[in-house]
Amino acid sequence: MFRPLEIFIGLRYTRAKRRNHFISFISLISMLGIALGVTALITVLSVMNGFEKELRERILGMASHATIAEFGGQLRNWESVMAQAEEADRVVGVAPYVEGEGMFSSGRQVSGAMVRGVIPDLEARVSQVGEHIIFGSMNDLRGRGFGVVLGKELALALGVGLGDRVTLITPQAAVTPVGVLPRMRRMNVVGIFEVGMYEYDRSTAFIHLDDARQIYQTDDAISGLRLKLDDMMRAPTIARQVAAELDGRFWVNDWTRQHANFFRAVQTEKTVMFIILSLIVAVAAFNIVSTLVMVVIDKQADIAILRTLGLSPRSVMGVFMVQGTVIGVVGTLLGVAGGITLALNVETIVPAIESLLGRQFLSPDVYYISDLPSELNLRDVARIGSLAFVLTVLATLYPAWRASRTQPAEALRYE
Incomplete structure (x- = not known):
């Protein structure tokens, strides 16, 4: 050879x-x-x-591909904006939310958390949190029922389980005969989730949208709309298209900006x-x-x-x-x-x-x-x-x- x-x-x-x-x-x-x-x-x-x-x-299982919010304030007349967003190209799901900070207490245990008010049926269109429920169900959140779904690590920190009661303390003040006090609301634990990411399991809680609007005194307004897109890697382009279809009246943000750093x-x-x-x-x-x-x-x-x-x-x-x-x-x-x-x-x-x-x-x-x-x-x-x-x-x-x-x-x- x-x-x-x-x-x-x-x-x-x-x-x-x-x-x-x-x-x-x-x-x-x-x-x-x-x-x-x-x-x-x-x-x-x-x-x-x-x-x-x-x-x-894991981040996008809890966060959203894109969000629509009012410039410098809360989103009002959100039903019409939601209908427009649902008709936008490449948008496969839209859900409203109210977000605020709060502090949960149970007995002598106290822990801060980010509280998100959602509509369970609509939230399933944009989030995977319902797939990570280990106890209870997201569907057990009902308007005026004052139920809460806690992250696993947050529930462990508070020492509570399914069916226990916790107290939510919010920064909004309430005027009482003894003075101005933080608003407090007793809530039932109707679910516990675990996404496997400590940041969310330790500091996130879900309540019903109607309960959140009452607790955080937003009236008929919400914090914004969460969008799920058919291709999350093209989120910046699609977000700009959605903003253009809404005539630039709203702030449309995407996950690449929120978690860019x-x-x-x-x-x-x-x-x-x-x-x-x-x-x-x-x-x-x-x-x-x-x-x-x-x-x-x-x-x-x-x-x-x-x-x-x-x-x-x-x-x-x-x-x-x-x-x-x-x-x-x-x-x-x-x-x-x-x-x-x-x-x-x-x-x-x-x-x-x-x-x-x-x-x-x-x-x-x-x-x-x-x-x-x-x-x-x-x-x-x-x-x-x-x-x-x-x-x-x-x-x-x-x-x-x-x-x-x-x-x-x-x-x-x-x-």
Whole structure:
């Protein structure tokens, strides 16, 4: 079978010989270093992708793709605005809400929360909170029934369960014979939800829209309308279209603005992690330089003989580029295989390690989520593999160039 001379000799040089076991050992270390770096890069970026996706889904399961609000005030005549929004293109759900701050108390336990008044049937069109109810039901919220659905962590902080009573204290004042006091309302716990995101499970409560308007004294007005779109990734464009259809009379905001800083920080962290972990690959790739330099010194006589037999300097350079590239390619392929395997099984491996060590790596009261998600992106795999290959090829240039500069007469003088 025909093989170019440079490839044939380069492949022969990659095999271990009796006199160069140390060089082979350095080559093995370089190969394993590249494999380790590629594996770490693929795994970390997959975890970061999964982290970003999981947060986006959980945030948008509670938040909304877009909201419509009155400029500088509460939204009145919202029924007509809601009808217009429902007719807008790419809007698949609309629901009204009233939002305000409050403080819940039960016995001696007190905790602040964001209270959101909703209509359960309409809320199901724009939110997934109903799918995360673990006790009770969102449908148990009824107008003038003064029921409340609490996040799991909030219920634990208050020490209450399904059917218990809590007191909601709001900033709105009430005039009484003994003076001005905060408004208070006794409420029944009719449901408990858990979305798996500590920020919401610890500080969010739902009540009926009619109860919220009475408690927060908004009369017939609401805080705004929540929209669900058919493509959340195009939320900015669709929000502008909805604002135009409403003649610019209302403020239409989308989730990319509400959480822009957070997701920008996640993206920046991904970029920084990619750069830092790429240095591992770079260090391993440049170990190939020292390996090939030693090979060139060891093969001085062989190079001189090949030159006297008519091998050109360019072909000599190709021989050592092939040898270094083989080391890099094998290391890259091992790293890609290891990275893909680890990224696809990280959600199983991490709980096993946590169980073995008896500790939890991601505490839910510190981090946004308590498990370690992973989403393998083939574009990331291709990008990392290409980076490792390019660095490997670059690392071979100097030793190969040095080999091509070998003078046969000088190298064979003492042979």
